[in-house]
Amino acid sequence: MTPLFTRARRRLSRMPPPLVLATLYISLIFIGALAFLLPFSTPRPISFTDALFTSASAVTVTGLAVIDTQHDMTLAGQMILTVLIQLGGLGLMTFAVLILSALGLPIGITQRVYLREDLNQTSLRQLGELVRVILKAVLLCEGVGALLLALVFVPEYGFWPGVWHAIFHSVSAFNNAGFSTFSEGLTGWATDPVVNLVIPALFIIGGIGYVVISDILRHRRRWRAYSLHTKLTLTGTAILIPWATLSFAVLEWNNPDTLALQDAAWERMLISWFQGVTTRTAGFNTVDVGGLHDSTALMFISLMLIGGGSTSTAGGIKVSTFVVMLLATIAFFRRQTQLSAFGRSIGLVQVLKVMALTAISLILVFVGVFLLTATHDGHFLDISFEVASAFGTVGLSRGYTAELTDFGRMVIIAIMFLGRVGPLTLGFFLATQMTPRVKYPEGQVHLG
Amino acid sequence: MTPLFTRARRRLSRMPPPLVLATLYISLIFIGALAFLLPFSTPRPISFTDALFTSASAVTVTGLAVIDTQHDMTLAGQMILTVLIQLGGLGLMTFAVLILSALGLPIGITQRVYLREDLNQTSLRQLGELVRVILKAVLLCEGVGALLLALVFVPEYGFWPGVWHAIFHSVSAFNNAGFSTFSEGLTGWATDPVVNLVIPALFIIGGIGYVVISDILRHRRRWRAYSLHTKLTLTGTAILIPWATLSFAVLEWNNPDTLALQDAAWERMLISWFQGVTTRTAGFNTVDVGGLHDSTALMFISLMLIGGGSTSTAGGIKVSTFVVMLLATIAFFRRQTQLSAFGRSIGLVQVLKVMALTAISLILVFVGVFLLTATHDGHFLDISFEVASAFGTVGLSRGYTAELTDFGRMVIIAIMFLGRVGPLTLGFFLATQMTPRVKYPEGQVHLG
Ligand SMILES: [K+]
Ligand SMILES: [K+]
Numbered sequence: 024m025t026p027l028f029t030r031a032r033r034r035l036s037r038m039p040p041p042l043v044l045a046t047l048y049i050s051l052i053f054i055g056a057l058a059f060l061l062p063f064s065t066p067r068p069i070s071f072t073d074a075l076f077t078s079a080s081a082v083t084v085t086g087l088a089v090i091d092t093q094h095d096m097t098l099a100g101q102m103i104l105t106v107l108i109q110l111g112g113l114g115l116m117t118f119a120v121l122i123l124s125a126l127g128l129p130i131g132i133t134q135r136v137y138l139r140e141d142l143n144q145t146s147l148r149q150l151g152e153l154v155r156v157i158l159k160a161v162l163l164c165e166g167v168g169a170l171l172l173a174l175v176f177v178p179e180y181g182f183w184p185g186v187w188h189a190i191f192h193s194v195s196a197f198n199n200a201g202f203s204t205f206s207e208g209l210t211g212w213a214t215d216p217v218v219n220l221v222i223p224a225l226f227i228i229g230g231i232g233y234v235v236i237s238d239i240l241r242h243r244r245r246w247r248a249y250s251l252h253t254k255l256t257l258t259g260t261a262i263l264i265p266w267a268t269l270s271f272a273v274l275e276w277n278n279p280d281t282l283a284l285q286d287a288a289w290e291r292m293l294i295s296w297f298q299g300v301t302t303r304t305a306g307f308n309t310v311d312v313g314g315l316h317d318s319t320a321l322m323f324i325s326l327m328l329i330g331g332g333s334t335s336t337a338g339g340i341k342v343s344t345f346v347v348m349l350l351a352t353i354a355f356f357r358r359q360t361q362l363s364a365f366g367r368s369i370g371l372v373q374v375l376k377v378m379a380l381t382a383i384s385l386i387l388v389f390v391g392v393f394l395l396t397a398t399h400d401g402h403f404l405d406i407s408f409e410v411a412s413a414f415g416t417v418g419l420s421r422g423y424t425a426e427l428t429d430f431g432r433m434v435i436i437a438i439m440f441l442g443r444v445g446p447l448t449l450g451f452f453l454a455t456q457m458t459p460r461v462k463y464p465e466g467q468v469h470l471g
Numbered sequence: 472m473t474p475l476f477t478r479a480r481r482r483l484s485r486m487p488p489p490l491v492l493a494t495l496y497i498s499l500i501f502i503g504a505l506a507f508l509l510p511f512s513t514p515r516p517i518s519f520t521d522a523l524f525t526s527a528s529a530v531t532v533t534g535l536a537v538i539d540t541q542h543d544m545t546l547a548g549q550m551i552l553t554v555l556i557q558l559g560g561l562g563l564m565t566f567a568v569l570i571l572s573a574l575g576l577p578i579g580i581t582q583r584v585y586l587r588e589d590l591n592q593t594s595l596r597q598l599g600e601l602v603r604v605i606l607k608a609v610l611l612c613e614g615v616g617a618l619l620l621a622l623v624f625v626p627e628y629g630f631w632p633g634v635w636h637a638i639f640h641s642v643s644a645f646n647n648a649g650f651s652t653f654s655e656g657l658t659g660w661a662t663d664p665v666v667n668l669v670i671p672a673l674f675i676i677g678g679i680g681y682v683v684i685s686d687i688l689r690h691r692r693r694w695r696a697y698s699l700h701t702k703l704t705l706t707g708t709a710i711l712i713p714w715a716t717l718s719f720a721v722l723e724w725n726n727p728d729t730l731a732l733q734d735a736a737w738e739r740m741l742i743s744w745f746q747g748v749t750t751r752t753a754g755f756n757t758v759d760v761g762g763l764h765d766s767t768a769l770m771f772i773s774l775m776l777i778g779g780g781s782t783s784t785a786g787g788i789k790v791s792t793f794v795v796m797l798l799a800t801i802a803f804f805r806r807q808t809q810l811s812a813f814g815r816s817i818g819l820v821q822v823l824k825v826m827a828l829t830a831i832s833l834i835l836v837f838v839g840v841f842l843l844t845a846t847h848d849g850h851f852l853d854i855s856f857e858v859a860s861a862f863g864t865v866g867l868s869r870g871y872t873a874e875l876t877d878f879g880r881m882v883i884i885a886i887m888f889l890g891r892v893g894p895l896t897l898g899f900f901l902a903t904q905m906t907p908r909v910k911y912p913e914g915q916v917h918l919g
Contacts, residue, residue: 383800403855
């Protein structure tokens with residue numbers, strides 16, 4: 024290794040992990056933007072903000088689009104998009120583990136101990152091993168997904184185009200990116216059984232988080248052996264999916280723009296299932312999002328803010344955060360002084376975290392909506408939907424993306440970025456690591 | 472005392488205070504509704520839901536109105552309205568002290584000890600004393616307020632009508648009810664210096680809370696002697712008022728429907744000041760709320776959700792709750808294991824409370840907006856504004872109150888009621904007072 028490289032590596036290793044992640048993401052976004060500006064990426068020249076927005080949306084695996092992936096991109100452009108999605112998704116999955124361990128560290132306990140205890144990693148070398156395992160698993164899932172999707176797309180589009188559609192959608196689904204090579208998204212396959220099983224399977228695996236996956240792989244179906252985090256995430260997911268599916272079915276059953284386009288009840292249920300699983304973070308759609316009832320759109324906003332699993336490609340405040348918030352609320356009203364679930368207590372410091380994360384997320388979304396309403400015309404619901412979609416890196420849109428000015432695009436790019444590298448990471452930068460030396464007597468505050 | 476009365480009193484004293492409060496409020500709302508249905512209350516007969524909505528709005532000191540107080544009510548009707556506002560406001564101020572002490576009780580410590588420590592009350596007899604003190608203070612403030620307002624209204628409307636307008640507005644302002652005997656609210660006095668000083672003074676005193684007032688009366692200007700609660704509430708208020716005033720001025724300065732109606736800068740600042748102080752809970756308006764920019768309306772929603780001071784006539788999650796939420800967020804990002812302010816620590820159980828209260832409030836507002844969007848047409852922003860206004864018992868409206876169906880009115884009545892007797896009280900009912908007997912080992916959850 025050259026001394027220059029060694030020095031750079033040493034400097035990098037001294038930077039806090041979130042700063043490394045943020046730097047890499049920003050670099051990747053700009054490199055991607057430059058790649059999209061190359062003449063072979065698009066059939067017609069696109070503007071710099073078009074390129075920057077598309078690259079940011081890909082790297083943050085959001086899926087909001089200002090240019091049409093099908094018609095305004097060449098095959099080369101679509102390949103660049105795939106690479107950006109893959110790097111963005113992978114980068115997060117591996118870095119998320121590092122960041123979360125750093126942030127989850129109780130003060131005074133070294134990262135090494137934490138990693139050993141919780142992730143079975145004892146050193147940076149084992150972390151390298153972890154990255155290799157993740158990489159292998161990702162490629163395996165995406166390969167199987169592409170093969171199955173090819174069964175649908177090849178008969179329709181011929182061999183090579185069909186294979187490319189399959190690979191693109193497999194990568195996009197596994198990384199929860201929500202980009203599609205079809206202008207209308209997956210609305211053409213709204214009732215196709217393969218698409219409705221393979222794509223959700225990919226984004227559920229990709230969106231549930233490394234910790235959960237490794238728990239399941241290690242302990243198989245022995246529920247009792249799972250960690251508390253896995254139990255909370257699985258329980259939360261198992262409640263949220265049927266809830267979202269049924270709510271969607273009830274609210275949209277007779278909407279002529281969405282479910283009522285299909286006659287059969289099973290077709291309407293299949294579409295409801297897809298929307299029920301995709302909304303929290305994947306961002307694919309098999310119905311016209313702009314045609315949803317206002318009440319459904321509001322339900323979608325709440326799901327997008329909740330998001331997927333920690334240490335996954337998902338955005339939002341995360342399922343585990345949401346579940347702990349609900350548990351803490353219930354515990355308080357039951358006058359329990361201790362918070363517990365599945366035979367494990369949840370420390371009050373964890374509750375402090377949940378509140379910090381929820382508060383900073385709400386403030387971020389609020390500021391985003393505020394900046395857009397102050398500078399843009401447009402329906403308040405559409406603006407709120409767009410901002411929630413960017414924050415949860417979901418990528419669903421009621422058509423507002425197209426109406427954004429350059430300033431509005433910068434706002435959405437910023438929210439996608441912050442939604443991706445995490446509100447916690449944002450806090451990491453603000454952190455001045457001081458602890459009070461004095462132990463104060465406790466005061467009484469009246470709340471509510 | 473008759474045995475019947477003694478038995479009733481004994482039964483009442485065994486009920487938990489929030490249940491007593493809720494029962495009294497519901498009874499008062501129905502009695503008020505019946506009174507409004509009497510022929511001498513209104514010049515034309517009104518429907519039962521009109522009467523119920525008006526009574527609920529008065530008793531919960533919200534101020535949302537389906538009938539015009541100026542034209543659709545007789546003097547007798549306005550007097551009934553005044554009595555309902557006064558009973559609603561007073562009832563809450565006194566009961567709030569009881570409820571908060573009951574809920575603030577750490578398990579195992581008796582209410583008596585808590586009351587002695589924190590409110591200098593040692594028995595129910597002293598609580599009776601407290602009610603008398605509050606009553607005296609209320610009548611004093613309202614009397615002085617009415618006298619000062621009479622200086623404005625008597626020259627304009629003649630002696631008796633002027634005196635009545637003054638009394639009504641004084642009671643309405645002190646109790647943060649926001650009702651006005653003028654159809655256009657206070658827009659006619661938008662730049663009147665007396666109205667702009669007396670009315671805000673009344674609702675600030677009424678809305679800052681008993682604990683703060685008694686601290687100030689006892690310790691005068693000795694800041695260091697104040698309790699933590701007083702310091703947090705005063706600091707929060709001192710930041711929120713200039714913030715709201717300046718934001719309003721900046722956002723609305725050139726809006727031809729609001730501030731730009733006035734030419735002079737001082738007049739625009741005076742109107743901004745009034746809107747800056749009224750929005751969190753009082754609900755009076757000197758501009759047309761329907762004419763506000765969307766961004767201003769959004770800022771108003773955030774202020775209405777924050778609300779006023781604990782143990783006051785204000786609604787919302789309360790200033791102290793909001794401040795503790797911000798402090799907890801900052802503390803977390805500074806990696807402090809202890810939360811403190813003004814040389815006092817804030818226990819993590821308090822943080823748990825803040826989270827429970829915020830979560831239940833957000834869920835309530837979300838469900839309200841959802842029910843209205845699912846059953847009514849209308850702009851999402853207007854609906855959100857209406858629900859936030861009902862929850863914060865503010866009473867500002869962008870005109871949506873008039874469009875409510877009977878079902879929608881019931882939703883708003885329920886939200887006003889819950890916003891008033893407090894999300895904490897709601898939780899009090901749900902509470903089954905169990906604590907886990909086992910001390911569980913602590914689990915690790917990944918958040919964000
Ligand atoms: K996405
Ligand atoms: K009010």
